[in-house]
Amino acid sequence: MERSARACPSRSLETHYRYATMNLKNLARALRCGFRLKCPKCERGPLFHRRFSMLAQCPECGMKFEREHGYFVGAMYLNYGATVCIAFPGYFLFEAFTAIPFAFNLGGWGLFSALFPVFFYRYSRSLWLSFDYMFNPK
Numbered sequence: 001m002e003r004s005a006r007a008c009p010s011r012s013l014e015t016h017y018r019y020a021t022m023n024l025k026n027l028a029r030a031l032r033c034g035f036r037l038k039c040p041k042c043e044r045g046p047l048f049h050r051r052f053s054m055l056a057q058c059p060e061c062g063m064k065f066e067r068e069h070g071y072f073v074g075a076m077y078l079n080y081g082a083t084v085c086i087a088f089p090g091y092f093l094f095e096a097f098t099a100i101p102f103a104f105n106l107g108g109w110g111l112f113s114a115l116f117p118v119f120f121y122r123y124s125r126s127l128w129l130s131f132d133y134m135f136n137p138k
Contacts, residue, residue, distance in 0.1 A: 030134040034127035039063055041133060047126050054125060065129060075128035079117050082124065087113045 030040065039045035045060035057064045066072065091109045094100055100108075117124075 026134045030127070030130040034130040035123060037122060037126045040130040041137075047129070048122055052121065067132075072125055072128060074132075075124040078128055079120050079124035082120055083113055083116050086116065 029043070033040045033043055037047050039047065039058040039061060041063040042058060042061035045058035045063075046055065047058075047065065048054050054065060056066070087109050090112070091105060094105050094109075095102075098105075
């Protein structure tokens with residue numbers, strides 16, 4: 001028992017660092033592909049052929065983008081989360097550090113909250129696909 005206890009920690013620590021490095025590389029790759037709107041498998045093929053029209057599969061490697069019905073529901077959560085993470089602190093920072101009247105501050109952030117998800121739509125889908133490919137590369 002002592003022998004295995006001594007051997008395992010060094011091996012598991014070594015394995016842990018190898019996988020941690022690999023995961024950081026995968027995370028960087030997922031973010032790079034996500035923000036460049038490229039296929040997470042080959043990093044070359046485009047995801048969209050028009051502003052709001054996503055391709056069914058990658059023209060370079062053939063990866064199917066929508067893996068199942070309702071696949072991109074998570075992208076809506078990602079889009080909503082990004083909007084809230086920007087608008088919520090933004091409102092309170094403007095309220096605390098500027099002399100902007102309440103109605104203009106609230107209206108400005110309300111307008112932002114309506115328009116930002118439209119802009120971020122493509123990126124949320126691309127990031128969702130990239131993160132999913134990172135965890136499940138089938």
